[in-house]
Amino acid sequence: MRQEQGPRLLVAMDYSNSEDCLKVAHQLSPSECRLKVGKELFTATGPQLIEQLMTLGFDVFLDLKFHDIPNTTAKAVASAAQLGVWMVNVHASGGLRMMEAAREALVPFQTKPWLIGVTVLTSMSAEDLAQTGVNRSPQEQVLYLADLAKQCGLDGVVCSAQEVPTIKRSCGPEFLTVTPGIRPANSVADDQRRVMTPAEAVAAGSDYLVVGRPVTKAIDPSQACRQILQNMRDV
Numbered sequence: 001m002r003q004e005q006g007p008r009l010l011v012a013m014d015y016s017n018s019e020d021c022l023k024v025a026h027q028l029s030p031s032e033c034r035l036k037v038g039k040e041l042f043t044a045t046g047p048q049l050i051e052q053l054m055t056l057g058f059d060v061f062l063d064l065k066f067h068d069i070p071n072t073t074a075k076a077v078a079s080a081a082q083l084g085v086w087m088v089n090v091h092a093s094g095g096l097r098m099m100e101a102a103r104e105a106l107v108p109f110q111t112k113p114w115l116i117g118v119t120v121l122t123s124m125s126a127e128d129l130a131q132t133g134v135n136r137s138p139q140e141q142v143l144y145l146a147d148l149a150k151q152c153g154l155d156g157v158v159c160s161a162q163e164v165p166t167i168k169r170s171c172g173p174e175f176l177t178v179t180p181g182i183r184p185a186n187s188v189a190d191d192q193r194r195v196m197t198p199a200e201a202v203a204a205g206s207d208y209l210v211v212g213r214p215v216t217k218a219i220d221p222s223q224a225c226r227q228i229l230q231n232m233r234d235v
């Protein structure tokens, strides 16, 4: 397993255009955080912005949560690797053959992005999950999908920080956990349902904390970022 140093805070750049994203990126430091480019920003701007963010020195997590037939997913993951991104994700619920195809697609690349499986979205409660026909608890379903992702040779999973200790016990300490649903104490949860504070997530053993609106919607994003980093150190 590849080991690495570097920032554990991943800022979700959920903006609708390059200008807003670059304005905030210039206020942040690659030594303090990495950047996540998701569906809204990528659909609006395309790969060119990824290059610009990498030129500024940031590692980029391309969060497009691929979920398709094995062939399509594998090709999409290879296209992401071609862009030189640091991390890419697929939905673990796409199944064993899909995840194995994605992993195989990365074999030819010398510098491979981390390949991460999304388990149960952090916006989902037990009730939301039951509405999709899954009658396990979110915790049980997350662990089930994490074990499947590990079996397929993925590097880790996206989950809530609440599930990290169980995943680490089952999949081992080196299996990466990437945790959105991070909210500083006393801030609003928005649409997130399985949340933890930055300090709680670090204490739970999360490898990478994903934070969006608490930074991007702050009046001073770089100050909000520093506060989160301080809270991460408070453990």
Ligand SMILES: O=C(O)c1cc(=O)[nH]c(=O)n1[C@@H]1O[C@H](COP(=O)(O)O)[C@@H](O)[C@H]1O
Binding pocket: 012, 014, 038, 063, 065, 089, 118, 120, 121, 122, 123, 158, 159, 180, 181, 182, 190, 192, 210, 211, 212, 213, 214
């Ligand atoms: O894969 C993700 O990044 C992701 C998975 C998940 O289960 N929950 C989740 O919130 N995310 C992403 O993490 C970010 C969280 O943003 P905030 O809720 O604004 O902090 C968003 O960009 C989501 O798309």
